Amino acid sequence: YDIIPVDLDSQRLPQDLDLLMLLQPPSLSEALQQAIQGAVKAQLPMLVLVDPLVQSEPSPIPAGQGVIDMLAMLGVGLEVDQFVADRVLGLQVTLQPDAPPIRHPAILGLTQQQLSSEDPITSGLDAVNVATAGALTIVDPETEASSLWRSSAQSSVLPITRLLGTVSVEVATSQILEEISSEGGNYLMAMRLQAPTQAIIVADIDFLFDRYWVNRQVFLGTELMESFAGNGSFVLNALDNLVGDPALISLRSREPSYLPFTLIDEMRLRAEAQLLSTELALETALEEANANVANWRGVALEEIPQAERIELQASLERRLDLRQQLRQVQRDLDKDIEALRAQLTWINILFMPLVLCLWVITQRRWRHARR
Numbered sequence: 001y002d003i004i005p006v007d008l009d010s011q012r013l014p015q016d017l018d019l020l021m022l023l024q025p026p027s028l029s030e031a032l033q034q035a036i037q038g039a040v041k042a043q044l045p046m047l048v049l050v051d052p053l054v055q056s057e058p059s060p061i062p063a064g065q066g067v068i069d070m071l072a073m074l075g076v077g078l079e080v081d082q083f084v085a086d087r088v089l090g091l092q093v094t095l096q097p098d099a100p101p102i103r104h105p106a107i108l109g110l111t112q113q114q115l116s117s118e119d120p121i122t123s124g125l126d127a128v129n130v131a132t133a134g135a136l137t138i139v140d141p142e143t144e145a146s147s148l149w150r151s152s153a154q155s156s157v158l159p160i161t162r163l164l165g166t167v168s169v170e171v172a173t174s175q176i177l178e179e180i181s182s183e184g185g186n187y188l189m190a191m192r193l194q195a196p197t198q199a200i201i202v203a204d205i206d207f208l209f210d211r212y213w214v215n216r217q218v219f220l221g222t223e224l225m226e227s228f229a230g231n232g233s234f235v236l237n238a239l240d241n242l243v244g245d246p247a248l249i250s251l252r253s254r255e256p257s258y259l260p261f262t263l264i265d266e267m268r269l270r271a272e273a274q275l276l277s278t279e280l281a282l283e284t285a286l287e288e289a290n291a292n293v294a295n296w297r298g299v300a301l302e303e304i305p306q307a308e309r310i311e312l313q314a315s316l317e318r319r320l321d322l323r324q325q326l327r328q329v330q331r332d333l334d335k336d337i338e339a340l341r342a343q344l345t346w347i348n349i350l351f352m353p354l355v356l357c358l359w360v361i362t363q364r365r366w367r368h369a370r371r
Helices: 030-041 065-073 169-179 231-243 246-251 262-295 306-333 335-370
Strands: 020-023 046-049 076-078 082-086 090-093 102-111 127-131 136-138 144-150 155-159 188-195 199-202 214-219 222-227
Touching: 020 030, 030 065, 046 231, 065 076, 102 169, 127 231, 136 188, 144 199, 155 169, 199 231, 222 231, 262 335
Parallel strands: 020 046, 046 199
Antiparallel strands: 076 136, 082 102, 082 155, 090 102, 102 127, 144 188, 188 199, 214 222
């Protein structure tokens, strides 16, 4: 593709465009707004990406007035101060090197169940990872649209202030999980417009960043990239479909097939919900014990007063005990899952061969009886 950047204060759009791609402009000049309106009337294909909160930048960037104006031209609405939180689709992420992974309800892993199977852009994708995505709505009755991404039934729309407070991320995510409703959900996060023009609208920008879909490694001086989600394929599919022959979309290479174990995933979610509060309490107590030990780091043991020495020894013992309890809690998370896996293993190893043997014996006896 030949990409032509357009400044926000430009007076017009370049000539002979095949597609207009818009990414979260903070503001638009009046002349540029009129130019975009003219492009909509001329039915120029568009790929529009907006986000209520871009978290992949050094400091979170909220959506500006330019986002609202841009969507209004297409008859689409977005609550720029709210994001979609999902209890089922939240991914486990590690926010700090030494911290255990937590399930983040704002960082979602969309699977084939949430991606449209009827649209050629998403029908061949198995997973797309998004972060702090917004919920799109149709505000103009003349706008014709179809769904590309949706959240699960266990999702809610919450204020972005839940992610910008002073509390720790662990506490914030725990509070968000408690606020998510078990009914409703299925919020629209990406859509295809047929009118007033052909357009793809996505309520997320973070999914473009590498860390959500690709690993980069340098091997013998060569940078190698390995994708673990279909974010990049989604963008290329959208461009191909909007500016090229839709029949060519089927020729694009597909991501590796992902077949989820839904029962195991549900068991893991239930176990995490039951043990999350216990794990948070243990981590808080462990941080306090570590702080007490750190206060005396570098001080010789004989220089520590007797009372403080007893307290230090108690903190060391408590720290060991808390670490053991925390490891036990994390082992308990997988106890039921391992039991289920053991049952499935025995079924595969013993039960199915036994059924096959019984079937063969029955067939032989039946044939012998006939003879």
